[in-house]
Amino acid sequence: DTGVSQDPRHKITKRGQNVTFRCDPISEHNRLYWYRQTLGQGPEFLTYFQNEAQLEKSRLLSDRFSAERPKGSFSTLEIQRTEQGDSAMYLCASGSGSSPLHFGNGTRLTVT
Amino acid sequence: DQQVKQNSPSLSVQEGRISILNCDYTNSMFDYFLWYKKYPAEGPTFLISISSIKDKNEDGRFTVFLNKSAKHLSLHIVPSQPGDSAVYFCAARDNTNAGKSTFGDGTTLTVKP
Numbered sequence: 001d002t003g004v005s006q007d008p009r010h011k012i013t014k015r016g017q018n019v020t021f022r023c024d025p026i027s028e029h030n031r032l033y034w035y036r037q038t039l040g041q042g043p044e045f046l047t048y049f050q051n052e053a054q055l056e057k058s059r060l061l062s063d064r065f066s067a068e069r070p071k072g073s074f075s076t077l078e079i080q081r082t083e084q085g086d087s088a089m090y091l092c093a094s095g096s097g098s099s100p101l102h103f104g105n106g107t108r109l110t111v112t
Numbered sequence: 113d114q115q116v117k118q119n120s121p122s123l124s125v126q127e128g129r130i131s132i133l134n135c136d137y138t139n140s141m142f143d144y145f146l147w148y149k150k151y152p153a154e155g156p157t158f159l160i161s162i163s164s165i166k167d168k169n170e171d172g173r174f175t176v177f178l179n180k181s182a183k184h185l186s187l188h189i190v191p192s193q194p195g196d197s198a199v200y201f202c203a204a205r206d207n208t209n210a211g212k213s214t215f216g217d218g219t220t221l222t223v224k225p
Contacts, residue, residue, distance in 0.1 A: 004155070031211050042116075042201050042215030043156065056212070091155055095211045100146055103155030 002026070004104035006092050012110045013082055020078045021107045025094030032075050033101060034067055035091040036060070043091055049075060082111045115139045116204050118216035126224055131189040133219045135202030138183065142204040146213060147176060147187050150199040159200075160187070192223045 005024040013019050025032045030051050035043035046065070047057045051072040061067075064082075069075040079086055089108050093101035117136045125131045135145075143164040148156035162169040162176045162185065169176050175188045189196055199220050203213040 033211065035215075040121075040217065042118075042203075042217045045212055045214070048212055093155075098144070098211065100148075100158035100161060101156075101211060101213065103148075103157070105153065105155045 004092055004094050004102050006090075006104035006107050008107055009105065010108045010110075012112065015082055015084060015111055017082055018078065018080045019082060019109065020076055021090055021092075021109075023075045023077070023092030023104060025073070025075070025092070026102055027073075029094035029096045029102070030072070031095045032069055033093040033095070034075070034077050035093065035103075037089040037091055037106070038087075046077075079109075082109075084111045087111045113138075114216075115142075116202055116214050116216040118200075118202055118219050120219050121217070122220045122222070124222045124224065125192050127194055128191045131187075131192045131196065131221055131223065133187040133189075133200050133202075133221065135185045135187075135216055136183060137185075137204050139204070139206070139214070140183075141206040141208070142214075143207055144205050145176070145178060145185050146203045146205075147174075148201045148203060148215075150201060150218070156201055189221075192221075194223045194225050197221055197223050 007022045033048040034046040037043045049069040064080045067077045089106045091106045093103045146161040147159040150156040178185045199218045201218045202216040205213045
């Protein structure tokens, strides 16, 4: 069990640029989740996959956000035309069945 | 509308004493509750959970109590240790989406030596 891996750990970008984050879940886990966390708040659900199918998206996920999990393994989260309000910690988590989530260490995005 | 609330942003206790972290929820559909612990620069890690069919679950120094009628749960840590200093998140989920959790805003626990 190598844990959930996220890359990069930090990303600084200028407003209007596109960014992409990657998440490698625990290999045995068929569910993968993306959450967003801002300072002083708890993680907020964005979207989740079961295998390669994206089964639910939060209304927080605007049209500028897109997530994929092409082969049911790693996942990417892309944000187009970034805005300052997108600055946050983006957390990926994986799980199977009804097990608790295993989180990665997150990607901290700063939009200047 | 925040469905999971942790009303105490911070808590400070002396080493060896009991730490009690509280959590309230509003959604009656929640049937499983979890506590996660988060150190700086790391993601949350699972600590302990409880199903709605129980009112208590214990794991070593950690005990979670659930009062369904009050929609309230608490995490007790006894005895508290300096290494317990972290942010604690309460989370809840319903049976319509196994795994997806709604989190509170966290309580920062500081255990003083």
